[in-house]
Amino acid sequence: MVDRHGQGYVHGYRKLFVLFSIATLVLGFSWFFLLGSTGRPHLIEHSVLPYTKILSTSENQREITISENDDQPLEQEGNSFQDSSGPLEHEFDKCDPSNAPLRVFMYDLPAEFHFGLLDWKQENSSVWPDVLGKIPDYPGGLNLQHSIEYWLTLDLLSSTLPDRPGPCTAARVADSREADVVFVPFFSSLSYNRHSKVNPPEKISTNKKLQSELVNFLTSQEEWKRSGGRDHVILAHHPNSMLDSRMKLWPCMLILSDFGRYPPNVANVEKDIIAPYKHVVRSFVNDSAGYDDRPILLYFKGAIYRKAGGIVRQELFYLLKDEKDVDFSFGTIQKNGISQASDGMHSSKFCLNIAGDTPSSNRLFDAIASHCVPVIISDEIELPYEDVIDYSKFCVFVRASDAVKKGFLMKLIKGIARKEWTQMWEKLKEVEGYFAFQYPSQKNDAVQMIWQAIARKVPAMKLKLHRSRRFSRFKIS
Numbered sequence: 001m002v003d004r005h006g007q008g009y010v011h012g013y014r015k016l017f018v019l020f021s022i023a024t025l026v027l028g029f030s031w032f033f034l035l036g037s038t039g040r041p042h043l044i045e046h047s048v049l050p051y052t053k054i055l056s057t058s059e060n061q062r063e064i065t066i067s068e069n070d071d072q073p074l075e076q077e078g079n080s081f082q083d084s085s086g087p088l089e090h091e092f093d094k095c096d097p098s099n100a101p102l103r104v105f106m107y108d109l110p111a112e113f114h115f116g117l118l119d120w121k122q123e124n125s126s127v128w129p130d131v132l133g134k135i136p137d138y139p140g141g142l143n144l145q146h147s148i149e150y151w152l153t154l155d156l157l158s159s160t161l162p163d164r165p166g167p168c169t170a171a172r173v174a175d176s177r178e179a180d181v182v183f184v185p186f187f188s189s190l191s192y193n194r195h196s197k198v199n200p201p202e203k204i205s206t207n208k209k210l211q212s213e214l215v216n217f218l219t220s221q222e223e224w225k226r227s228g229g230r231d232h233v234i235l236a237h238h239p240n241s242m243l244d245s246r247m248k249l250w251p252c253m254l255i256l257s258d259f260g261r262y263p264p265n266v267a268n269v270e271k272d273i274i275a276p277y278k279h280v281v282r283s284f285v286n287d288s289a290g291y292d293d294r295p296i297l298l299y300f301k302g303a304i305y306r307k308a309g310g311i312v313r314q315e316l317f318y319l320l321k322d323e324k325d326v327d328f329s330f331g332t333i334q335k336n337g338i339s340q341a342s343d344g345m346h347s348s349k350f351c352l353n354i355a356g357d358t359p360s361s362n363r364l365f366d367a368i369a370s371h372c373v374p375v376i377i378s379d380e381i382e383l384p385y386e387d388v389i390d391y392s393k394f395c396v397f398v399r400a401s402d403a404v405k406k407g408f409l410m411k412l413i414k415g416i417a418r419k420e421w422t423q424m425w426e427k428l429k430e431v432e433g434y435f436a437f438q439y440p441s442q443k444n445d446a447v448q449m450i451w452q453a454i455a456r457k458v459p460a461m462k463l464k465l466h467r468s469r470r471f472s473r474f475k476i477s
Contacts, residue, residue: 002071095164100171102455145277145362146189149235151437170450182232189238211245246465259359276384276435277362279369281342299348301331306356315404345370371428394427
């Protein structure tokens, strides 16, 4: 009996062991197949999420930098997010508003806030010019450098035209509840440039008056009340634009040239967009002027004596003014100054971009348009679309504290060999289109790149907005 019971126990243990082994194998294979299928969560239907083209990413997303070899930006398979080239690719030859990644509601502000500032006269009930007809001209000279408000508004107005050629990252919608952002078409930089002085007998300037009226209008709108202004896009590219209203409009997404004159609680890289200046020098079309064809090693022409962080310009002037093959001189737009700057940049290997009264200037974008390798000496500078573009591929960055050391900058520049300079020069010719403003807008030009940058901010903005509404039903009037 003992033997029989012993054999029975042994037999039972064996059966248990076999069953346990089978169960373990089944469980292991189940987990293997389950984990292999989790490239995306199947609990979420991506077709109902906003920006599925922007939010969807491949399982093994690569680092986003500038492509080394290809002329055109590439897409990762299975998504529309930028690959190593930088900007977002769009698959449509014609604008299809129903497929635009960014849905934009635009206020129909009176003409005095936008094209009326260009002396455009309203001819009918529409507050907008006919974008199929004569477009109001924007003033030239240095006014142009802060003209992004003009180009973005034109692009948005044309986004609903039938059979509009070219891309449309952003499309205008009539119902604000269908929009991702609310666009405020106030030409604030133009208002500052043209109307910031008080003209007697007036007590305040037209610029200040328009800002006050704008704040009153916005804060009374249902769109503002729904979001507290978080989804509103305000253009304030000139450093002094919106000076009287920026503290009241701080929740908005601001489109700026830099953060130099803003406290960090009003403007910061987390919620706001840095946009390029429009270059004012001539573009270098069909540039074949390589290393040996550019006799000037290092070039700078502009204001030398500046305030605050711009004091480094003065120090560099005294360090470099007598160096061989360096052209460092005072210059303005007066007396054919823009043409002289164009010639100088087109003849130079490296162009200095030094902090002035603010961390940025259009000189960087003039250098890019001239294919003159920018040497950036501005510790606080923020750069457009730097989340998708690696500027180190075509710019040289130098800390201000190093630049003013005797001999440091010249040794650094002379140490960049012909091959490395040529690679940067070729890269400048590849990326210059990302900073070009034009109408009609073209694929991956500055207009489309700014819209893409706004679209990339939307998910974080909506997250904050949705979280702020958690306990809204318990608020007491």
